[in-house]
Amino acid sequence: MLCQKCKKREATGYMEKTVGGVKTRVYVCPECFKQAQLEMFSSLDDFGLFSGLAGSQNTRVKCPKCGTTLREITESCFVGCPYCYTELAEHIKPIIRNVQSAAMHIGSRPDDAPNNAEIADLEERLSRAVASENYEQAYKLKERIRQLKGGKQ
Amino acid sequence: MNTQNIILSSRVRLARNLADTPFRGVNTAPIAAKAMGALRTIGGYTMYPMTALDPLEQMRYVERHLISKELIDSAGSAIIRDDDKVCVMIGEEDHIREQCIMSGLQLKDAYDELKEVDKTLRGTFKFAFDDVYGYLTACLTNVGTGMRASVMMFLPALSLTGSLNRCISGVTRLNMAVRGVYGEGSKAEGYVYQISNQKTLGITESEIVSSVENVATRIVEAELRAREALIQADPAGLKDRILRSYGTLCNCNLISKSEFMDLIAFVKLGIYYNMLECTDWNALESLVTRIQPASLCLDCGRRLDGSERDLARASMCDEIHTFITRKGG
Ligand SMILES: [Zn+2]
Ligand SMILES: [Zn+2]
Numbered sequence: 001m002l003c004q005k006c007k008k009r010e011a012t013g014y015m016e017k018t019v020g021g022v023k024t025r026v027y028v029c030p031e032c033f034k035q036a037q038l039e040m041f042s043s044l045d046d047f048g049l050f051s052g053l054a055g056s057q058n059t060r061v062k063c064p065k066c067g068t069t070l071r072e073i074t075e076s077c078f079v080g081c082p083y084c085y086t087e088l089a090e091h092i093k094p095i096i097r098n099v100q101s102a103a104m105h106i107g108s109r110p111d112d113a114p115n116n117a118e119i120a121d122l123e124e125r126l127s128r129a130v131a132s133e134n135y136e137q138a139y140k141l142k143e144r145i146r147q148l149k150g151g152k153q
Numbered sequence: 154m155n156t157q158n159i160i161l162s163s164r165v166r167l168a169r170n171l172a173d174t175p176f177r178g179v180n181t182a183p184i185a186a187k188a189m190g191a192l193r194t195i196g197g198y199t200m201y202p203m204t205a206l207d208p209l210e211q212m213r214y215v216e217r218h219l220i221s222k223e224l225i226d227s228a229g230s231a232i233i234r235d236d237d238k239v240c241v242m243i244g245e246e247d248h249i250r251e252q253c254i255m256s257g258l259q260l261k262d263a264y265d266e267l268k269e270v271d272k273t274l275r276g277t278f279k280f281a282f283d284d285v286y287g288y289l290t291a292c293l294t295n296v297g298t299g300m301r302a303s304v305m306m307f308l309p310a311l312s313l314t315g316s317l318n319r320c321i322s323g324v325t326r327l328n329m330a331v332r333g334v335y336g337e338g339s340k341a342e343g344y345v346y347q348i349s350n351q352k353t354l355g356i357t358e359s360e361i362v363s364s365v366e367n368v369a370t371r372i373v374e375a376e377l378r379a380r381e382a383l384i385q386a387d388p389a390g391l392k393d394r395i396l397r398s399y400g401t402l403c404n405c406n407l408i409s410k411s412e413f414m415d416l417i418a419f420v421k422l423g424i425y426y427n428m429l430e431c432t433d434w435n436a437l438e439s440l441v442t443r444i445q446p447a448s449l450c451l452d453c454g455r456r457l458d459g460s461e462r463d464l465a466r467a468s469m470c471d472e473i474h475t476f477i478t479r480k481g482g
Contacts, residue, residue: 073293081175082281082289085296096286096293101328102355105287107298110275116284147438 003029005036013117119148158425158434159373161305161345165263166252167271168290168299170281174248176291181244185230188243195269197235203228209456212447218254218305218334221245232283239270246291247299249274250406260302260362260371287354289356297354302365303332306372309344309418310379314386320343320352320375328352331370335414343441345412372458384426395423399479402470407463413470414446433476444469 003011009029015036028036061070068080070091077099079085085092097103106115122145129138171184185200192198203211203225214220219240220231221414229244242250251264251270272282281289287297295301321331328351332339341452347369351359384391398419402408407415421437423429431437442448444466450457453465 055187068455077293078176079293080177082170082172082283085283085286092293096354099293100297100350100352100354102297104285105283105297105354107287107357108284108298109287110280128318 001027003027003032005029005032038089061091114148119145122148157308158421159376160258160369161307161438162254162256163258163260163263164218164252164254164301164303165260165267165333166250166301166303167267168247168288169249169251169271169274169278169299170289170291171248172279172281174281176247179244179248181229181248184248185232185243187277188241188249188274189232191273192232192234195237195273198230198232198239198241199247200230202230209447209450213445213451216445216448217442218284239266241270241274247295249278258304258366260304260366264302264358264362294351295353298356298358298361298363300353300358300374302361303349304345304365306346306348306368306369306376307344307418307421308372308376309422310383311376312341312344313374314379314382316375317381318369320372324348324368324372325362327368329365342411344418351458380422380425391422391426392428394481395419395428396479399423399429399473399477403474405467407460409463410444410446410466410468413436414441415419417441420473424477428480429477430480431477436472436476438464440469440473465477 001011004027006029009031011027011029013030014025014027014032015033023133046048062068063080064087064089065083065085066080068084070088073079073084073088074095077095079088079092093103109115126138126141126145129135129141164210175262182202185202189198189200201214206214211220211225214231214233215222215225217237219233219237220242222243224231224245227246230243232241232243234240238252238255242252251267251274255263255266258457283289285350288299290296290299308317308320311320324331330349330351331446332347333347334347335342348365350356350365353361361417398416401418402413402420417437417440420429423433443452446462449465450461452469457465
């Protein structure tokens with residue numbers, strides 16, 4: 001199979017790309033794979049990655065507080081106000097995941113309290129592990145939670 | 154190992170925004186006044202509203218790496234601590250950007266300094282914070298910790314041996330960004346680069362500090378190896394280029410900024426290889442700032458055109474021989 005990027009060399013593998021919430025495979029040669037990896041890491045300014053999201057419907061989705069449209073956000077990566085994060089939560093979540101390869105803040109808090117977000121996430125995973133009788137996983141999660149709760153005192 | 158002269162400076166920046174307030178289109182002057190009032194209680198700070206500064210003075214702060222060009226464009230304010238190590242920018246991309254700059258590799262110390270500043274401002278403002286996304290910022294690339302930790306590095310040998318690109322792709326794979334500090338576009342003047350973290354969410358502040366520190370340390374090692382390779386490849390040729398660079402800097406009448414940046418890089422290499430001796434490294438570093446266009450004009454007390462600047466820059470170079478001399482042999 002021919003590489004779908006350069007259409008010159010033989011494809012030896014594929015990359016997974018999520019466009020508009022849909023996962024697609026792009027078959028590429030080693031050269032193009034390397035190039036794509038570099039581009040992805042070197043420039044967070046390249047938001048072509050999200051252009052698939054910027055459909056016409058996204059001009060109608062907007063933050064009720066500041067009026068910034070989802071399209072503006074996907075194209076620029078800039079939001080208009082703190083409420084954009086909560087009002088457009090379901091739309092913003094995948095963009096943040098793409099930009100940050102993370103979904104949750106685990107750093108410091110303004111109130112200097114231990115970061116409960118990380119602990120809460122672990123506890124939720126723990127209850128799921130227990131429900132599905134995955135005791136080995138549950139043990140590991142319990143240990144990590146204990147560390148976090150003890151370690152930040 | 155002398156990392157001081159390879160890692161020129163460390164900087165930590167925290168992005169903060171006021172709760173319930175749009176990121177753009179707000180009058181930030183009252184925020185600046187309130188921040189100034191709070192910071193006054195913890196040290197000697199001075200506020201500089203951009204609108205009160207002459208364009209040359211604005212640019213001088215950019216050349217000294219204290220403020221960003223964006224702050225000028227947005228007509229915000231800078232609140233600068235008297236030792237020039239801490240600068241709080243109000244009304245840039247985010248309402249508040251706290252930053253601390255220190256010489257050499259001191260990211261941890263810089264972050265510790267900022268903690269006090271952040272705590273003070275936290276007592277004055279209610280920051281936009283979300284339990285899931287952390288500190289909310291105007292750009293999604295800063296959300297979470299709002300933290301950017303960076304080091305400014307002098308990497309001539311990696312550039313001259315052609316191994317810089319390999320080094321950069323290795324660094325970018327670790328989620329770090331590399332950019333030239335001087336010059337426009339891709340051409341980095343003076344072989345000075347800034348390395349910073351990309352990721353701000355799902356990582357703790359101390360993890361960011363240590364990851365940038367680790368990468369910087371590895372780049373220092375690579376640069377030192379490249380310096381070894383460079384001198385071994387052509388010792389006579391390199392020494393010639395270094396001494397000619399020194400000679401030209403000390404004996405010119407007109408010199409452009411880009412030529413100066415190139416020659417001073419070779420002079421610094423000459424100091425590293427012990428071909429030249431430097432008695433005052435701070436004077437050398439401050440000269441690099443003083444020959445930048447706006448700083449140069451302010452030093453001369455008036456706006457200068459291009460060739461007038463080249464003339465003034467060359468005369469400033471006359472002092473180089475007072476702190477850098479040729480070693481015997
Ligand atoms: Zn290809
Ligand atoms: Zn909004």
